[in-house]
Amino acid sequence: MAFTYEFPRPSVTVDSVVFGVGQDAEGNPDLQVVLIERGLEPFKGRLALPGGFVEVRDDGDRGESIDDAAYRELREEAGIKPDYLEQLCTIGDPGRDPRGRIISIAYMALVRTVDHVAVAGDDAKAAAWHSVKRVLATRNALAFDHDKILRLAYERLRVKVRYAPLGFNLLRPPFSLSELRVVYETILMRKLDQANFRRRILDMKILVEVGEQTGVPHRAGMLYRFDKRVYDKAVRDGFNFEIPQPPEGRHP
Amino acid sequence: MAFTYEFPRPSVTVDSVVFGVGQDAEGNPDLQVVLIERGLEPFKGRLALPGGFVEVRDDGDRGESIDDAAYRELREEAGIKPDYLEQLCTIGDPGRDPRGRIISIAYMALVRTVDHVAVAGDDAKAAAWHSVKRVLATRNALAFDHDKILRLAYERLRVKVRYAPLGFNLLRPPFSLSELRVVYETILMRKLDQANFRRRILDMKILVEVGEQTGVPHRAGMLYRFDKRVYDKAVRDGFNFEIPQPPEGRHP
């Protein structure tokens, strides 16, 4: 089977940066990303973002949407169903892939690591969680221009988590405010004042109480879940989600 | 000449939303967008965003980058060299284009209308400025899914102009603070307090004085230009550009 066109055409792929908050070797919370080990050339054996070619058909049914392609590849390559998926950017420099002209649409996805402790592809590709900090600290850790994409995704996450309710896609409800705060501290890589974080989140009135902690070696705290309905209504009424910028350069 | 592949491939296009601040029929400042009248089917005669196919080659030189394609199409279709170009999103639903599977990469561009009073394509396509408000108020004003893209672009502009120095790409230096304020008022579609806007912008220290107004029927004001060097340095030092959100729902 072959497909012939009047003008040359590029291949189009999707690649996804899947973030989760897990734990590092010492048990500290750690921002992590799902990477696969490439089974084929080019970059065979190297780490890369999960992804693959967008399915195109030339008949009446013309194939899947780009979002669907991202979902499908995540399922096939890493067994992941993301809770949140957002388009990041499209990269298409000639020469970014040795196989030819390949345009890649990058996505950022968020998952609850607890739901995806084991991630694994079905075609002999090993998929696993890796520390974002570690990967970003390594020069050319990833195949193709995936380092660049990861860097961009992390930057986007770090900025956007402050003004959009992304954090809730990283923990399983019900959660305590401390668990939520730890997610934010992990992403923002700085400490947040417990009392003020608490007030700020609760004042938004976008969480609903769903019970109390039990068996904890301290006063039991309230457990919550994020209510998207309430959030959307609040947004329509002019509400703006916001976690403030750190005061940073202070000399007390 | 024909090009044959093992698997079917999509066509890839770029489409650009070019914004400018011009004047409406009554001489009031008006946010405008460049649209072309399509000369070919499908949607012949309808208004559409300027754009076209990304050039791909199969030989050693594999063609242009996506950004380059956006620049080239703007030049060819509307004679425009944008001062600012930013990738918006990529749309690729099967069925969005009756000609087949076409994936489109959308861009947002900003220009100084005074530099592009006459916009015109070279291949018999009429390119012209249109009121964004008017176009958005019309159902299916544009071909394909370009209404959706325009809406997305305007939303992005409205949000981003508050936290990034985009406004300066819409007026020719030197400009007065009033001219700058009018640009912001036009995009945000609300009045800004003159005194506070002035202080806020000047406190940023990202403008440099380049003379004074002359021949104006009121006290001459200072003229400025935006200094990207100074801005970049300020950003590195932790500075954040920001035009505040309107207090909106107040009952004084």
Next chain:
DNA sequence: ACAAAAGTGTTACCCCTACACCCATGC
């Protein structure tokens, strides 16, 4: 003189950071 925009000053208020402090629970 008048209009119109430039530019400066001021105040009252809101917010919110930083910190202190009490509460409840398991060990």
Next chain:
DNA sequence: GCATGGGTGTAGGGGTAACACTTTTGT
């Protein structure tokens, strides 16, 4: 009792929205 995190209170300070006011120029 003690450690740990949950949860509440508050004083002080910074920022700024709103508005008044003065200045300068052309007609």
